Amino acid sequence: MITVFIEPDNETLHFERLKTVLLLQQRLGLRVNDALVIRGDMLLTPDCRLQDGDEIRIRKVISTG
Amino acid sequence: MKCRKCKAPAEIDLPSHNTACCRACFAEYFTGQVDKAIRHHGLINPGERVLVALSGGKDSLSLMLELSRQGYDVTGLHVDLGIPVSSAAARAKVENFCTARGLKLKVVELIKEGLPIPDVKQYIHRPICSACGKIKRHWFNRVALTDGFQVLATGHNLDDEVARLFANTLRWDAGYLSDQGPCLAAESGFARKIKPLYRLTEFETACYAFLNGIEIHTAPCPYSSGATFTGHKKLWSDLEYTSPGTKIAFYDGFLKRGRPAFAQVDKDQGRAVAPCTTCASPTSTGVCGVCRLKIAVTERRAADPDRQTDPDRQ
C-alpha cells in the first residue's frame, strides 16, 4: 500500500499497487509540472518506481496569486 | 531518468526545456535563469540596494535567497496585513527564514498604520483584494523611497506573468500592455521595479524552495476567492502540456514585439505626478489613493457604534 499526502489540501489517500509516479500523477489528474512529488527529502520524476509502504507527499504548485 | 547534463539520477523533469536535472545542475540552471534575467534587462546595477517584497510564499523567499547568494545587497520587506491568524503565520515564516539565514528584514504593520485589512474589508465597499494589493504596493514603494532603495524586487514568476499578460490581452488593456515586463524603470519618485524570477515557472520556484529547505506559508488568505488568475493558469498548464515552451515564447515574444508597439501608443497619455500632500508618495491625485482609503476607514470606524467602546484598539 502507498500512502499519499496532498498539500495544500491536507488530504491523505491510500493506493494499492501503483507502479510509478506517472501512474500516481494520472490517478490524481496532475501533469508532470503541476505538483512536486516528494519521497523523504528527494523529488521524484514521473518514471520513478513506487514501492509498497512508500509515503509520498504531493505539493501542488499552482498559487492563486 | 538521468540528468541531461551530468548523468546523475534526475530529480526534476523539465519538459518545457526538453531536459531533466539532478539537484546540483538544477541549482545551476536556476541561478543561470535569474542571472540571465538580470543582465538581459538591466534589473540591478552594481552597488544598488534592493528591497525584496516578502509575502512568505515560495516565490518571494526563493528570490530573496537566490539574490543574496548572487551577492546582491538585499533587504526583505514584509507587510503584516493584520488579518487574524493568517497574517501572524505568514509573518513568522518570513521572520524565521530571514533570521536563520542572516538576511535583513523590515516589517510594516498595518495595524500600527491604522489600516488593517479587516477594517478595510469592513468599511470600504470595493473588492478587498484590489484594495489590499494597492496598500501593499503603496508600502513597498514608500519604504523603498524613504529608506533609499534604488530597486524593488518582487517574486512574480513566469506563470504569474503569463496569466497577467493573458488577462491584459483579453481586455486589450493598452495601458498595462505598454509597460508590463520584468523591469519598470524608476520614475516620478518610484524605485525601479523588477521581477528577476520571470523566466522561471511556479514548478521551478517550488522545486528550488523545497531543495533549499525553505519553509513556506501556504495557508490561503481567508478573503481569497480563488481568483480568475487560477483559471487562466489552468488553461496555460494545458497549453504548455501539449506544446512545451509556449509560455516563455508567448512572454518573450510580447517583450520583443508586443510591448514596444503599445508603449508607443501610451506615450503621450501620462498624467502629472507630485508628492502626496499627506505621505509624500508620488501620486497624480493630490492625496494618494491609500491615504484617501485611510481617511475613509478612520471616519467610518469612528462612526461605528460597535467600535466605540474600544477606542484604544489599534
Ligand code: SF4
Ligand atoms: S487574498 Fe488576502 S492577502 Fe491576498 S490580496 Fe486578497 S485580501 Fe490581500
Ligand SMILES: [Zn+2]
Ligand atoms: Zn546533473
Ligand SMILES: [Zn+2]
Ligand atoms: Zn499618501
